[in-house]
Amino acid sequence: MGSPTIAVLRQKIHGLSANDYATALRDELPEIDIAVADTPAAERELVASAPIVTGYDLDAELIETAENLDLFAGVYAGVDHLPLDTFEANDVAVTNASGVHGPNIAEYVIGAILSHVRGFPRARRQQEQRTWQSYPARELQGSTVTVVGLGAIGSAVVDRLDPFGVETLGVRYTPEKGGPTDEVFGFDELHTALARTDYLVLACPLTETTRGLIDSEALLTLPTEAFLVNIARGGVVDTDDLVSALQANRIAGAALDVTDPEPLPEDHPLWGFNTVSITPHNAGHTPRYYERTAEILADNIDRYRNGETDFENRVV
The missing domain is CATH 3.40.50.720 (NAD(P)-binding Rossmann-like Domain)
Structure with missing residues (x-):
């Protein structure tokens, strides 16, 4: 399998922006196309075509239109906020960020x-x-x-x-x-x-x-x-x-x-x-958050390109 495009959702995590995350991903995966949308419309278009999407949350309706989507890489350890049934129904693997915190x-x-x-x-x-x-x-x-x-x-x-x-x-x-x-x-x-x-x-x-x-x-x-x-x-x-x-x-x-x-x-x-x-739910805050998340996704990209599906931290 070739080099897939990774779509980074626009959501901010712990005060860090999507562009911060994209930078960490490019450091880990310099040969991979990392795309960040700057508007809701551009994000919908990107999600519709990308095989891999990463971020905090993804709307169930968007998942239904994402015909090429194979993997959603969550950036939180918890996944109770995600539409897991929709991911599973559309044969999309889901991973979390367990270990980052x-x-x-x-x-x-x-x-x-x-x-x-x-x-x-x-x-x-x-x-x-x-x-x-x-x-x-x-x-x-x-x-x-x-x-x-x-x-x-x-x-x-x-x-x-x-x-x-x-x-x-x-x-x-x-x-x-x-x-x-x-x-x-x-x-x-x-x-x-x-x-x-x-x-x-x-x-x-x-x-x-x-x-x-x-x-x-x-x-x-x-x-x-x-x-x-x-x-x-x-x-x-x-x-x-x-x-x-x-x-x-x-x-x-x-x-x-x-x-x-x-x-x-x-x-x-x-x-x-x-x-x-x-404290206001910030024990998990760290400037190295995206760096660690990117390391998990980089390992899973290697598995994805080799046709493997036993992704690290897979939950669906």
């Missing part, structure tokens, strides 16, 4: 845990008040960190925890596969892991199994000094139950990059807790 989100998790351990939020509040007052701090070493979800992101978190001398517990759909943690549990054993947890990291997709996974019962099972970090999806945590647990001091606090609802309304009670840090 690993390094940067893992750094966010480590930073959030260490900030809590060393009391940095309290230090910042005292600095703003110009108050010199000693306060107790903890050590991360010797604690137990539970990571729910052992995909690319969860595994990256576990790798970066290794130098800190912690015990790691993993929770995943298929515990029989093992994982990088010291112990691995299935979702049916979640509470066994939670009862031993000092720091709970949520790195799982939002599914029927995980929606509301961290509810009042789970929060009650966690030790009172446990700290929650959610970089998964807001819906994995029951927000009302979390607020109740924080109000009753049933957990020590939380670092939330995702919330339910999202964006979090300005009058929501979560904003008012000194023990909660909130």
Whole structure:
């Protein structure tokens, strides 16, 4: 198979433009024609003719008209926003960007845990008040960190925890596969892991199994000094139950990059807790985002040109 044209959709990801993505792709694939449309009409025309399209989302009606389309390369790890049934009905393979977020989100998790351990939020509040007052701090070493979800992101978190001398517990759909943690549990054993947890990291997709996974019962099972970090999806945590647990001091606090609802309304009670840090779903932001996405697509282009269909990160 010859050199295919890759159509880059006009959507912006994490503040990076389609042209930024095209530049990263040209660096990885200098012999491939990388086309970026600058208007909606030009984009429709490009999608209608290109064998490979990459971007965040593609309208189902456009897919129906894309007679040459063989592969849609998504630039997000999640694919729940995509019309997967339409892709499948039109025999279009779909890949995601799983693994792109690993390094940067893992750094966010480590930073959030260490900030809590060393009391940095309290230090910042005292600095703003110009108050010199000693306060107790903890050590991360010797604690137990539970990571729910052992995909690319969860595994990256576990790798970066290794130098800190912690015990790691993993929770995943298929515990029989093992994982990088010291112990691995299935979702049916979640509470066994939670009862031993000092720091709970949520790195799982939002599914029927995980929606509301961290509810009042789970929060009650966690030790009172446990700290929650959610970089998964807001819906994995029951927000009302979390607020109740924080109000009753049933957990020590939380670092939330995702919330339910999202964006979090300005009058929501979560904003008012000194023990909660909130970021606007940007743990995955990195200037190297498109560079890593381009690396995945470059590997799949090699497979495509060889007539292969076992694409890396294929979901359809």
